[in-house]
Amino acid sequence: MENKTIILTGGGTAGHVSLNQAIIPELEKLGFRVEYIGSKEGIENELIRDSYPEITYHAISSGKLRRYFSMKNFTDPFRVGAGLTQALNIIRKVKPVAIFSKGGFVSVPVAMAGRLAGVPVIIHESDVTPGLANKLAIPFADHIFTVFKETMSHVPKEKSTCTGSVIRSELLDGSAASGRELCHFDNTHKVLMIMGGSQGSALINDAVRENLDTLTKQFNIIHLCGKGNIDERLEGHEQYCQFEYVTHELSHLLHLTDLVVSRAGSNSIFEFLALKKPMLLIPLSKQKSRGDQILNANLFEAQGFAHVLEEEQVNAKSFMAAIERLVAEEEQLIQAMTEAEPPKTAYEMAKLVAAHAK
Structure with a gap:
């Protein structure tokens, strides 16, 4: 040719x-x-x-x-x-x-x-x-x-x-040390990453920030909050690092991460699966989408890779309860992901x- x-x-x-x-x-x-x-x-x-x-x-x-x-x-x-x-x-x-x-x-x-x-x-x-x-x-x-x-x-x-699934090769080459440098975390807490999609989610953002004092007793928080959703009042927080959106940095941040809260877009959840990151999925509701994320999330939950919290059920209390359950069953989720077909x-x-x- x-x-x-x-x-x-x-x-x-x-x-x-x-x-x-x-x-x-x-x-x-x-x-x-x-x-x-x-x-x-x-x-x-x-x-x-x-x-x-x-x-x-x-x-x-x-x-x-x-x-x-x-x-x-x-x-x-x-x-x-x-x-x-x-x-x-x-x-x-x-x-x-x-x-x-x-x-x-x-x-x-x-x-x-x-x-x-x-x-x-x-x-x-x-x-x-x-x-x-x-x-x-x-x-x-x-x-x-x-x-x-x-x-x-x-x-x-x-x-x-x-x-x-198909996984970007650079995603597997991330560095936890580089991720820590990006976030300036200087303690040994586990890292919880929250991703609301490229446009962000006000519902998820609010649930995180309302629980921030409780969450930071146990975690360092990486929050990908979406374009225009940075809360300037929280800038400089030692255990809370917020980004509108990341590209090349994502691989480093994911390697630093222990647990993930995310929407249920296919690309993202398969990346979490490949990296064996226990995940709490909050799929877009049928009122906001055609329901594809709900199907994705339910399939992952059925295979033991994830927990699911429906968007209609999200509030400060339910969000915290779902995080506590995710922590309690972290090892079972990792084991199930270890047995999954490689991407x-x-x-x-x-x-x-x-x-x-x-």
Whole structure:
């Protein structure tokens, strides 16, 4: 192949970008040139440009796939149409040998354009049931990779493969010492990390901060609280370190961490599983999502990897009780995770993608 360019797409949330971030250097090791199609204002723009500034990033027009009434629902189809035209022009110019899509609303016009241009489209679905964007894109896909074996009943089996989870290699290379330096912890308390997703969660943030005096008697706290959610009154606290969001630092912070409280996005929970971090999962409710995180969390709980606290039940008292139970059953959770199937590496995933290139 003279031209060995692969286009990656996906965005809207960090979860729709992280796998792409992981496989970019591995695809390059395999001899491919990588370019990215994302939205103009989505989080993928910032994450890809910051992580890989040398990669050509194509920003296209994109609508949002809403499950609620909004006047923008009437105008967004025109944005998607514009995005389809833009993506098609990019693909015809770049002439990629494959398109790899991680999902999110920006990926739909890219998958459609790929099919129109005769380029193999490969989709990755990391949740138990496909998201709305992937549901729309699957008819245009040549192959679908899934993380959960249960997902195979929701996708065309004849063009789908369950690969299991994929873990970024740098995540395994983190340093607890570097994490401690980032947080300036100087005692021997265990470390509790709280992650509310890239946008944060006011409900989880409030539960943590209302219990902070009690929690810090037992833990050092790493709190990833989301953009704009730093509490300046707590800056400088010796046992509480808050970040809006972290990227490269996450591997170090996770290696320092003993226990995790998190949403239940697939990428994150499989990373905790790979690092054997006992987790309390607080999935997004059905009122705020399509319920995919609830399915993810329940499957992990059934396998003994996690405890689950439903969002509707979260308050200062229930949160503290769930933490106490997590501490009490820490060893049982670690043992169950030790017996789990090991994840694939980003290099293995890149090879699977490359196998479907034309």
